[in-house]
Amino acid sequence: MSLIEKLSWRYATKKFDANKKIPADKLEQLLATVRLAPSSLGLQHYKIVVVENPDVREKLKAAAYGQPQITDASQVIVFAAETNLDETYVNKYVDEVAKVRQVTHESLEGYKSMMLGSVNGQTAEQKLAWAHKQAYIALGVLVSAAADLGIDICPMEGFSAPQFDEILGLKEKGLTASVIATIGYRSTEDVTATFAKVRKPSEELFIHV
Numbered sequence: 001m002s003l004i005e006k007l008s009w010r011y012a013t014k015k016f017d018a019n020k021k022i023p024a025d026k027l028e029q030l031l032a033t034v035r036l037a038p039s040s041l042g043l044q045h046y047k048i049v050v051v052e053n054p055d056v057r058e059k060l061k062a063a064a065y066g067q068p069q070i071t072d073a074s075q076v077i078v079f080a081a082e083t084n085l086d087e088t089y090v091n092k093y094v095d096e097v098a099k100v101r102q103v104t105h106e107s108l109e110g111y112k113s114m115m116l117g118s119v120n121g122q123t124a125e126q127k128l129a130w131a132h133k134q135a136y137i138a139l140g141v142l143v144s145a146a147a148d149l150g151i152d153i154c155p156m157e158g159f160s161a162p163q164f165d166e167i168l169g170l171k172e173k174g175l176t177a178s179v180i181a182t183i184g185y186r187s188t189e190d191v192t193a194t195f196a197k198v199r200k201p202s203e204e205l206f207i208h209v
C-alpha cells in the first residue's frame with residue numbers, strides 16, 4: 001500500500017479489540033519512529049508516556065469522559081510537555097549534540113546562544129504553548145507511523161489534563177499532558193471504520209501563491 005492508501009485505511013478508532021495486543025517488536029518500531037519526529041531547535045521539549053497498566057488506565061478512562069478506547073486499546077500514549085524549559089535543559093541538549101556529532105562545545109557556542117535567546121525571550125506561558133506544539137508534531141508522526149505499520153490509533157483531546165497529570169504524577173516530573181493517543185487494533189464491531197472520510201476539497205484547503 002502507498003502512504004496515501006495507508007492514511008485512507010486509518011481512522012480515529014472508536015472501538016478497539018480489547019483482546020488484541022500490539023506485539024512487542026511492532027510497538028518498539030512504532031516508538032522508534034515517533035522518536036524521529038522533528039522539533040523546534042531539536043529540543044524535543046516533551047516526553048512520551050506509554051501506559052499499559054490496567055488499573056492506571058481505569059483511572060485515566062474516568063478522566064477522559066469514560067471514552068472506552070482508554071481501557072480497550074493495547075496502550076495509551078500520553079504526550080506530555082516540559083514545563084521547565086530553561087538554561088539547564090538547553091545545556092543538556094547542547095552536551096548531547098556535542099557527544100553525538102563529536103564536535104566541541106566551542107563550535108556550538110553560536111547555536112547555544114541562539115537557543116538561549118529564544119528560550120529566555122519567552123514567558124513561562126509562551127514556552128509551555130511552544131512545548132505543546134512540539135508534542136502535537138510527534139502525535140502527527142505517530143498517527144502516520146501507526147498507519148504504516150497497520151496499527152489502529154485514536155488521537156484524543158477529550159481528557160482532563162490536570163487529572164491525567166495527577167494520575168500519572170507528571171507535575172513532579174516537570175511535565176503536563178498535551179494530547180493523547182490510544183493504539184491497538186480495531187474491533188470488527190466498529191461501524192465507524194467504514195465511514196467515508198470527510199475532508200475539505202483540495203481547492204478549499206490549499207492556497208497556491
Ligand SMILES: Cc1cc2nc3c(=O)[nH]c(=O)nc-3n(C[C@H](O)[C@H](O)[C@H](O)COP(=O)(O)O)c2cc1C
Binds near residue numbers: 067158
Ligand atoms: C488532536 C485530536 C484530538 C481528537 N480527540 C478525539 C477524542 O477525544 N475522541 C475521539 O473519539 N476522537 C478524537 N479525535 C479524532 C477526530 O475526531 C478524527 O480524527 C476526525 O474526525 C477525522 O476523522 P478520521 O481521523 O477518522 O479520518 C481527535 C483527533 C485529533 C487530531
